[in-house]
Amino acid sequence: MKNKTAVITGATSGIGAAFACEFARQGYDLVITGRRKEKIEAMAERLRQEYGADVDVIMAELSEMEGVQNVIDNIKGRQIEILVNNAGFGANSLYQISDLAVMEQLAKVNVLAPMELIHAVLPGMLEYGKGTVINISSESVYMIVPKNAVYSGAKAFLKSFTEGLYLDLMGTGVRVMAVCPGLTHTDFHEKIGMDKSRQTDRGQIKWMAPEKVVEIALKDLERGKVICIPGSHTKMLTHLLNLIPRKSYYQFMYNFSRKNFGKKAV
DSSP: OOOOEEEESSOSSHHHHHHHHHHHHTTOEEEEEESOHHHHHHHHHHHHHHHOOOEEEEEOOTTSHHHHHHHHHHHTTSOEEEEEEOOOOOOOSOGGGSOHHHHHHHHIIIIIHHHHHHHHHHHHHHHHTOEEEEEEOOGGGTSOOTTOHHHHHHHHHHHHHHHHHHHHHTTTTEEEEEEOOOSBSSSHHHHTTOOGGGOSOBTTBOOBOHHHHHHHHHHHHHTTOSEEOOSHHHHHHHHHHTTSOHHHHHHHHHHHHHHHHOOOOO
């Protein structure tokens, strides 16, 4: 009988890599996906060496249906106990001047790919009466900022989709959760133009390690939570900001973003 298997998309670095390390430590076989061949292969070798994990690597571009189908074909017939939809990317651009093709890719990776992969693994999970789906959403669901319209919208879908899926799956033994992390030390922000020197705690801006995000997420999963907002500071900030009347919030976030992240809205 094959060992239990966890599938993690976007496991090259950051939160995805942290999930991979934790599940390898727990004794899972792993299927990890990524686009950067050297980095994902190095990650796989690390998991094998440090944890003795059985690791399969799938090179996949999840903004293309062929890439998603490649993952589905490679996991077909395996008993998937955990699926972590972590792959995603952002774009630091005003929507009206954005490359629409890039925005469409963003939506496909953050919305369509998780839908397809979840639909592929659910029959097996339901047959065995157990399984876990973790979708990585974002604090941007609660804290919408300039130059982030499509990303915030996609992550909001992922959060709401997870809640609806939870209701659909109640009583089946399959668990689902959306994780909405705040600022986290990954290469995500560098890719959208934020210099690494700016990724430090400043005033109300707090950063978390990806390993801490994963630790909190898995504890919340065991508590039966459907939505996880890692970090007390992020929870407090999202709560307080959502108490502000929306018109006031928009002006506040416009000014805050220009000051702290250089997200000029002109």
